[in-house]
Amino acid sequence: MSHWDVVIAGAGAGGGVAAYVLAAAGKRVLLLDRGRWLDFATTGRDHLRNHRLATYGHNTGPELVGNPRVFVDVHGTEHVVAPNSSDYHHNASAVGGGTVVYGGQAWRFHPLDFRMASTYGSPSGSSLEDWPISYDDLAPYYELAEWLVGVAGGPPSSQMPERRGYPMPAHVLHRKGRALRAAAEKMGWETQSVPLLMNSVPWDGRAACSNCQQCVGFACPVDAKNGTQNTAIRRAIETGNCRVWDQAVASSLSFEAGRVTGLRVFRCGSWHEIKADAVVLACGAIETARLLLHSRTAQEPNGVGNNSDQVGRHLQGHYYPNAFGQTDEPLWDGIGPGPTTATLDFNHGNDGVIGGGLLADDFVMLPIIFAKWWRPPGAPAWGQANKDWMREGYRRSLMVTGPVHEIPSPDSRVELSSRVTDRFGIPVARLSGTTHPETVRTAEFMEARAKDWLRAAGVREVWSKPQALRLSAGQHQAGTCRMGVDPATSVVDPWGRVHGHENLVIADGSVHVTNGGFNPVLTIMALAWRSAERLVGVNVEFSPLSD
Amino acid sequence: MAVADDLRETLRGALDRMIPADDDPGALDLDCDRFVLELLDSDAELAAFYENGLRNLHAEGFDSLPPDEKDRLLSELESCSSRDGWAVSPSAFVEAMAQHAMEGFYTHPKGWQTVGFEVTL
Numbered sequence: 001m002s003h004w005d006v007v008i009a010g011a012g013a014g015g016g017v018a019a020y021v022l023a024a025a026g027k028r029v030l031l032l033d034r035g036r037w038l039d040f041a042t043t044g045r046d047h048l049r050n051h052r053l054a055t056y057g058h059n060t061g062p063e064l065v066g067n068p069r070v071f072v073d074v075h076g077t078e079h080v081v082a083p084n085s086s087d088y089h090h091n092a093s094a095v096g097g098g099t100v101v102y103g104g105q106a107w108r109f110h111p112l113d114f115r116m117a118s119t120y121g122s123p124s125g126s127s128l129e130d131w132p133i134s135y136d137d138l139a140p141y142y143e144l145a146e147w148l149v150g151v152a153g154g155p156p157s158s159q160m161p162e163r164r165g166y167p168m169p170a171h172v173l174h175r176k177g178r179a180l181r182a183a184a185e186k187m188g189w190e191t192q193s194v195p196l197l198m199n200s201v202p203w204d205g206r207a208a209c210s211n212c213q214q215c216v217g218f219a220c221p222v223d224a225k226n227g228t229q230n231t232a233i234r235r236a237i238e239t240g241n242c243r244v245w246d247q248a249v250a251s252s253l254s255f256e257a258g259r260v261t262g263l264r265v266f267r268c269g270s271w272h273e274i275k276a277d278a279v280v281l282a283c284g285a286i287e288t289a290r291l292l293l294h295s296r297t298a299q300e301p302n303g304v305g306n307n308s309d310q311v312g313r314h315l316q317g318h319y320y321p322n323a324f325g326q327t328d329e330p331l332w333d334g335i336g337p338g339p340t341t342a343t344l345d346f347n348h349g350n351d352g353v354i355g356g357g358l359l360a361d362d363f364v365m366l367p368i369i370f371a372k373w374w375r376p377p378g379a380p381a382w383g384q385a386n387k388d389w390m391r392e393g394y395r396r397s398l399m400v401t402g403p404v405h406e407i408p409s410p411d412s413r414v415e416l417s418s419r420v421t422d423r424f425g426i427p428v429a430r431l432s433g434t435t436h437p438e439t440v441r442t443a444e445f446m447e448a449r450a451k452d453w454l455r456a457a458g459v460r461e462v463w464s465k466p467q468a469l470r471l472s473a474g475q476h477q478a479g480t481c482r483m484g485v486d487p488a489t490s491v492v493d494p495w496g497r498v499h500g501h502e503n504l505v506i507a508d509g510s511v512h513v514t515n516g517g518f519n520p521v522l523t524i525m526a527l528a529w530r531s532a533e534r535l536v537g538v539n540v541e542f543s544p545l546s547d
Numbered sequence: 548m549a550v551a552d553d554l555r556e557t558l559r560g561a562l563d564r565m566i567p568a569d570d571d572p573g574a575l576d577l578d579c580d581r582f583v584l585e586l587l588d589s590d591a592e593l594a595a596f597y598e599n600g601l602r603n604l605h606a607e608g609f610d611s612l613p614p615d616e617k618d619r620l621l622s623e624l625e626s627c628s629s630r631d632g633w634a635v636s637p638s639a640f641v642e643a644m645a646q647h648a649m650e651g652f653y654t655h656p657k658g659w660q661t662v663g664f665e666v667t668l
Contacts, residue, residue: 047654055650212668221668334665367653367664372646381625382565382645383618387661390653391571394662 004030006535007263007276009250009291011035012097013521014507014528015282016228016236017145021532021540022280023241030274031233032248032265035061035093038100038229043219047368051092051101052217054084059218060101061093066423069286072432074470080420089317089431089473091284095246096229099521103216103363104197104225105339106151107518108142108526110160111135112348113355113405116514120354126436127314127410128354131513132485132494135161141526146195148235148542149525150204150226153195159344168200170340172211175331176361176398177340183456184343194339194360197521199224204231215337216363228525251426253279253295253304253504260304260504266424278503278535282528285315285473285510289414289480290429292491292498305481305491305498312414312480315431316515317473318357318403319439321447324374325398325459332395338363342402346449347517353442355405357517359450362401370394376463398459400450403476405517407438412471414480434469443467476520478509496531505531549587549594554601556610558583561601564617565648571661574648582651583644593643600640603633 006022008015011033019031036042043050043059050059057064064082071079071087081087092098112119114131122128143164152168170193173181184191198220199208209224223230236242248267253260254275262275281288289312293303305311342360350356365374371390374397380386412433420428444467451462484490487499492511498504507528509520516523533540550558559580566574574580587594609620624630624637633640652658659666 048650210668213664213666330663332663334667367659367662368650370662371649371653381642382621382648384567384569386645387566387569387571387573390662394664 004028004274004276006030006278006280007274008032008280008282009263010097010282010284010288010508011095011228011233011244012091012282012284012508013099013228013524014509015280016096016099016232017148017525017528018280018282018507018532019236019242020148020232021529022536023236023239024540025536025538027241027536029236029242030276031236031242031244032250032263033093033095033097033244033246034249035095035097036246038094038096038219040219040221040223043101045214045218047366050217051098053366053369053372054090057084058090058092068420068422069428070417070420070430072430074434086474089286089471089477091286091477094229095233095244096227097284099197099227100219100229101217102227102521103337103339103519104521105519106146106153106195106197106522107358107516108160109135109516109518109523110344110347113514113516113518116355116405119348123354123407123436123438125409126438127408129484129513132483138523138526138530139163141529142522144529144542145522145525149197149228149231150199151195151197152200154193157190157192157344159190159347166195168203171196171198171200171209171337172335173340174335175333179327179331179398179457180341180361180400180453183453183458187452187456189343189345189453191341191343194342196337196339197226198337199226206230209337211336213334213336213364214366249424250283250291251294251424252291255297258297258299260501278505280505280507280532280535282506282508284508285477285480286414286429286431288506288508288510290416292481293414293416294426304501304504308488310482310489310491313410313412314408314479314482315412315414315433315471315473315477316406316408316435316479317476318406318515319435319443319467319472320401320403320475321443321450321464321467322399322401323447323450323454323462323464325454325462326393326396327398327458328396330395331398334364336364346446347405350445353445354407354438355442355517357402357404357446359400359402359446359453362399365397365399367394370397376461398454398457400453402446402450403517403519404439404443404446406472406515407436407442408479408514409433409436431471431473434471437469440467440469476509476515478512478515478520481506481510482513483511484513495534496527505535507531549584550597550601554598554605557601557605558597560610560617561604561621561644562648564614564621565645566652567614572657574652577652577655577657579648579651583647586647596635596640596643599634600637603637606632
């Protein structure tokens with residue numbers, strides 16, 4: 001087997017961007033993913049098997065059989081769960097990872113998102129800490145990611161620092177968005193358009209969004225959704241320096257005298273020892289932690305990077321306090337993808353709670369999701385009255401939602417199961433714990449603001465699902481290999497390198513100290529760029545105009 | 548097959564009450580019975596659950612009731628977590644039928660039409 005400069009496990013948001021940066025810097029890169037190359041034709045539009053609603057399966061990997069996890073509920077009972085269970089806390093596996101099927105909201109974190117502990121204090125029992133880097137450290141890399149992968153959007157809210165414009169203008173504003181903008185204005189709230197990693201105009205050799213109604217959870221029928229598979233990874237391959245192996249499962253790191261020398265990989269029916277000068281892990285917060293915990297040496301008997309018992313802890317994602325209601329007149333105009341209008345007025349500075357989050361409208365909702373999730377309390381679950389409600393209500397529905405900045409708990413964690421293994425006999429991830437109770441208080445505050453917004457838009461009766469203490473890594477998993485300067489309380493240094501291993505870099509949401517009050521994918525991409533640059537010691541610029 | 552022949556009519560009758568036909572199609576018009584049968588074919592545990600629920604519904608004389616009496620019985624069952632003779636929870640059984648009827652109906656393009664969900668591409 002030949003020797004690579006860098007091998008990357010995980011071809012999602014972080015791994016894809018790292019592959020581009022390293023290949024553009026002249027390194028010979030092998031990019032691995034356990035998933036396959038997927039597109040619209042191979043993923044389809046099954047409303048019951050996708051990444052928005054996975055009742056009977058999903059439209060990416062891994063396969064439902066042979067890839068279980070163990071989930072420990074709030075009563076301490078273990079459940080063996082398949083990838084389409086919400087308790088699996090799944091992230092799509094494919095070349096491109098979740099970016100093949102995501103909604104692609106392209107938010108930068110707020111400057112204060114990097115300074116949560118010093119802004120609010122760290123509540124007892126939580127592991128709320130500041131990041132070791134600031135917004136300003138990441139800003140240039142946010143911009144590079146916005147141009148490499150391709151963002152459409154308008155100017156930032158005054159809550160955010162000034163920045164360069166996006167490569168594409170904002171997507172079409174629909175009637176719901178106009179109603180929400182008018183309502184916000186009435187209340188004195190500032191709004192901005194939702195930045196999306198989707199083409200609003202033809203860009204990068206691909207078409208503009210067709211404004212269809214089946215977006216998040218699905219691949220794009222016109223390839224206007226910018227994932228890493230059709231941008232960063234494509235460009236990495238075009239350098240001639242990057243090879244992609246799909247359906248390649250990395251199990252553990254290899255070592256010589258305590259130094260990382262590569263990865264053990266299963267592909268095409270057999271195991272391979274992949275040798276490389278450096279290894280980048282970008283398997284998502286759950287699988288990256290699992291791989292580290294499964295890689296043991298005499299020096300690190302509890303897993304690589306885990307001598308301080310930090311790997312796998314602080315597992316977090318996002319609470320979504322949804323508020324829902326119906327307008328008197330239908331606002332439906334069928335224009336997708338859907339998120340058009342956000343307020344950042346409540347990301348910080350909220351009396352009596354820690355942090356906050358953005359609020360925005362959402363993707364066009366599938367009728368079956370409306371039927372399953374948005375029936376008001378006490379409304380009939382079946383029969384003529386239910387049918388009447390569906391028929392009358394769907395086109396009058398209005399929803400406001402958004403991710404809440406989590407206050408992490410060290411007891412929310414990934415471990416290796418002691419009794420369940422995957423199809424290769426490798427111990428699977430065991431997920432346990434919940435977020436810190438302060439997250440629930442912040443979520444309740446945000447839910448109240450979401451309801452305010454709907455009422456101002458003329459919705460007379462609003463409702464939402466009650467917030468409850470739970471593990472919330474199912475959307476935007478992060479935090480399990482947190483970044484810090486002190487090896488006693490963190491796993492990687494401010495450049496994504498595992499403490500004590502200068503040639504082992506983590507380039508996914510694992511390194512997030514906290515996960516922001518925003519969708520985190522652009523932060524994952526920006527950090528991957530920054531860490532990959534540091535690994536090779538050269539700056540990699542990008543301009544689509546130089547093509 | 549996952550459901551005994553003598554219970555097919557009970558299944559159809561119950562699904563018809565979950566989403567009745569009116570000016571728009573109902574559950575049976577959009578083949579929700581076939582949707583449920585296919586589901587049961589791939590899930591033995593669910594098939595046994597349905598078998599018991601349908602058997603009991605049948606035994607309660609459901610098949611020959613007029614529509615409003617069927618609704619009344621289903622409503623009553625919906626409020627009972629247990630009931631003499633039932634091995635499964637009647638409320639869980641009604642809830643499952645409602646969910647599966649929705650899944651068959653509102654993933655069908657003609658079901659989308661009833662709520663005004665239009666697909667342009």
